[in-house]
Amino acid sequence: MPTGWQSILSKKVHFYSQLKGKDKDRFERDVVRFLTKVKITGVSCTVELEDRLLVASSGVIPLFGFPACTYRGLEEVILYPTTFNRQFQLDDPDELITGMVGSGVMEGKMILSKPALHEGFDISNDKENTGIHEFVHLFDKENGFIDGVPPGFEDKAFALPWLQFVHTKIKEIDADQSDIRYYATTDAMEFFAVAGEYFFERPVLLKRKHPALYKALVKTFNQDTAGFISEGFKKVEIGRNDLCLCGSGLKYKVCCWEDEYGW
Template sequence: MIPFILFAFIVLASIYFFVRRKKIKANVFTIDKSFLNREVLFYKNLNEKQKAQFIRDITDFLNGIKITGINTTLSNQDLLLVASGAVIPVFNFPAWKYRNLKEVLLYADTFNRDFESEGNTDRNILGMVGTGYLEGKMLLSQRALHDSFLNQTDKHNTVIHEFVHLIDKADGDTDGVPAVLLQQQYIIPWLEMIHTEMEKIKAGQSDIDPYAYTNKTEFFAVVAEYFFERPDLLKVQHPQLFNMLQQMFGTIPKKTGN
């Protein structure tokens, strides 16, 4: 009887230790609605019911994905901005989970391919989705994080860009063809649209960031930034592209009187 009691005690102690470790590792954050309303235009444009959903979504994200500062101290605002960038592209999919992400590593500044964020070492990376031994991790520059939400009319948002890569990767391939968002009958039209728009970029006849010309993967992420940052302008400048992205991501909510 005594060995059994001892065994049970060890098991319970192990469970307690495991749960406590998990709690220690969790993000400690506070939902600051005034900050979100001031700094996140997407949130500001939501009605009260939609704002409540947004709060639930970022809370769920922060409770499930660890955010770690690399040579920098994280603020509550950092956590809220990372979570906002994650939620915005999947706002119309409330059940969405980033199952291919476990942790976000936030560097103080831009970094290089060796993940160095200090010194003159060709540091020009704002963010990236990890592969290999970094599988399941996203790397972001803290400065790029804040810049992404500082100017919300410039068609650029590094955080959204990287989370769109994760959405693209959800089907197993990061190829610019997000099977989780794109029904089969739209794949060929989407590929044709990518080719057409990339040729316009190459010829200097497009307002889409030239980085989109890199490949199909980057094209998708870049135009998604444009879609969420300046939807009205995208609709005017590239109506077919706008319609296709709206088909994928759904309608961007807008406040109509609340």
Template sequence: MNTILFFLIPLFIIVVYFIIRGNPFKSKSIPTLSAAETDQLSQHVHFYQQLSPVDKGKFEDKIAVFLSYVRIEGIDLEINPLDRVLVASSAIIPVFGFEDWKYKNLSSVLLYPDTFNKDFQFEGAERNILGMVGEGYMNGQMILSRSALLHGFSNAVDKENTAIHEFVHLLDKSDGATDGVPDNLMKHEYAVPWIKMIHQEMQQIEKGKSDINPYAITNEAEFFAVVSEYFFENPKQLKDKHPELYQILSDTFLQDLASK
């Protein structure tokens, strides 16, 4: 009798544990995209269109996971499948080279109809902001202009994409400082050469001898975000005109886009 109890008591404890906590071996549901979202991805995202069938599936999976933990909310507009796909693509494109990346510093993306001002108003004067990463009480949120979001994916070979720009700021910020040196991504030995390269290129921009958007000279963080836009939007041109800059970004993002 004692022998039977010796085996039954632990079994009873295990059964009760599974009832209370749930079966840890039960597979969790895997997020997937809707048919409408996949269709929008195929039609509007050039980065996705250039991928192999295997990598397309990987991209879709990463987007579905992103949409499962980041809310996309419309301010005075209704969110549609294209909005969701473009916001998520903007997030995944910069981190596609990484096996597993989660934006731990982001909980929601607020989509405004158009440009807005520093007080987050999209009506009235001084509405010149296309996107921004929230600070202070807005920490963990990103604000994007829907018109800027759509424009960023309307031309596959320009050098500008506001949403990618803002997500690169989040990557930069993930090490605790938005300073243009993404310590969580960039190899340590690249940090000093990168800072030197930033300031050399800023001088060229100031002299009118560079095709990089002049907004890049605002500070090191904006330089990183601006040239990252260039890298993802027109990698072959960046490699042709700025080979050293291209190479360090390619090594940082683990993507050699110019070879595709």
């Protein structure tokens, strides 16, 4: 890996910073391989080295449990300077898209908002990462299409229980009984992508609060992320009636307080 790349990854990519020895070396090789295979271009914005490394890291993380695997058909990632709509027009107040896996004439391409890409890595504990979200969609597509059924779960014996489980989790979110981001209620596809963000950013919390979901994602991504990714932030003093730091929108006393103190 070229000089200076490791320092950027260590500073910006929490997942990478938690790896040790051979795993860290493999991540670096995967990033280099990604960048040799996938073109990264900017529309009305420049593409810097840091942008390229964050895009590559977004792609490497979901596949890290499958050494030497790549995304079939991905040719280009396009960065936009802001949000966009489905016609790829910028700053539409009625449609603020931050990422999209291309289809039709855009097949083989992914579009990402450059600011959203950076925000996903700048804040490593909010269970949100636009780059990872879109690459989880692309991982979902490995079985032919994006349907919210993880690769390896296509058989009815696995797909139906998974979709029933997703339906149950979505009902919990709708009832304000979950800290999973509300966007996951859109459909099974978005649930899988949102759950993937949670799995790669806050795995320890996910394992504690949603053990069945965590177990399924360990199998899906072939990674036990809670075993090596720390929470990524320092503990601070928080009152029982303050909003919980996990991002659920709930008060601390009815959210992670119960997990931390067993009440």
